[in-house]
Amino acid sequence: MDLLIAFLVFVGCMFAALIKGFSTVIALLVGLVCFVLVGMHRGYPLKDLTAMGTKGIRDSLIVIEVMAVIGFVTAIWRMSGTITIFVYYGMKVITPPLFLIITFLLSCLLSYALGTSFGVAGTVGVIFMTLARSGGVDPVVTAGVIMSGIYFGDRCSPVSSSANLVAGVTGTEIFNNVKLMMRTGMVPLIVSIIIYTGLSLRHPISHVDQELVTSFEESFNLSLWAFVPAVLMILLPLLHVSVMKAMGFSILSGALVAWLVQGVPIPDILKFCVLGYQAQGEGLGAILNGGGLSSMVEVVLIVIISSSYSGIFNETHMLESLQAQLSRACTRIGRFSVIVILSIVTSMIFCNQTITTLMCNDLLEKPYLDGGGSRQELAIDMENSVILIACTIPWTIGVMVPLSFMGVGVESMLYAFYMFLVPVWYWFAKRKWFNEKEKSA
Secondary structure, three states: OHHHHHHHHHHHHHHHHHHHOOOHHHHHHHHHHHHHHHHHHOOOOHHHHHHHHHHHHHHOHHHHHHHHHHHHHHHHHHHOOHHHHHHHHHHHOOOHHHHHHHHHHHHHHHHHHHOOHHHHHHHHHHHHHHHHHHOOOOHHHHHHHHHHHHHHHHHHOOOOHHHHHHHHHHOOOHHHHHHHHHHHHHHHHHHHHHHHHHHHHHOOOOOOOHHHHHHHHHHOOOOHHHHHHHHHHHHHHHOOOOHHHHHHHHHHHHHHHHHHOOOOOHHHHHHHHHHOEOOOOOOHHHHHOEOOHHHHHHHHHHHHHHHHHHHHHHHHOOOHHHHHHHHHHHHHHOHHHHHHHHHHHHHHHHOOHHHHHHHHHHHHHHHHHHOOOOHHHHHHHHHOOHHHHOOOOOOOHHHHHHHHHHOOOHHHHHHOHHHHHHHHHHHHHHHHOOOOOOOOO
């Protein structure tokens, strides 16, 4: 009963934070206090509970480090013109019947290289929505195409914060996860390309606004050197260079391009890496504002606090009764079916991809391992369920923030086919990768 009361208070605070517009960090802190009180009520000294929470935080340090570095990358790519040059040359090859499919493929490429959904939605997404509106293409369809593209990279990029979070909490290797995500997501990607090609032919763009192209040329030096940070980010992991080193090389090369090609002073480069990029004036360059270490502060705080939950849950065995029920459900309907249902429920409650991911891991780690599964299976099941499902529920942050950037409503999610195809396809084809005995199959 004490744990149920703690969860109800936690959920109530989360809803209040979302309704009032407060940071979810406040609700997480309230939840932490509640779970500590439950532990004390069950006979654990405060000193021991603090040590448990600290251990959970220590286990997540590598994830926190990666997320901090990702903040630097997002700022560097803005100031070096890397994002701009991809969009610029993408616009150059646009022909009327190919607008939507190029939008999808470019969103996939940039989100994979940059590892951020919000960053791509707030830059490339805004630009392509401007082109769609000026060229007579349905903005609802265009936004759905962009949503699929940005969450392609958010799911499977080796520099994605969500992918690194899943690898960190499950104790798996990010490169192995990426390989499996590519394999399990290949059919949904191909089907999405076919669907978006058909939509592209049905919704051709009437013209490409040349003033927008001119604005790019005025805002940045569109040198081919601007491609270098992205090339290093994509190529080095394929050569088995660690993610952190690949990001380091990308940051260093991007800083050099920003300084030597774009003419950004070194003090400004350092400032933008911390506080986020800020373009001069109110023109097209201002669309790229953002990124930097400051943009990752809230995510890092969420991971730190939620990781302390994990330490307390694991050491006090608070969740054992619920985990036992989930284990029985896994036996009856299959592990992936359970994680899909749990993803939907937790996403509807917590409205946040990071929190939902951590909660699903805490609740299902024991049922998976005790039921004959593995950490690798849990990691890929989470990538093919919670990571995407948490960004399809209309009132979640993963839906509302990108769509607010693009100025459209939640009806656009009807066209985000890739996000729905991945869990559906994986549910049918999972035995190809994991030999799970499911009664429901």
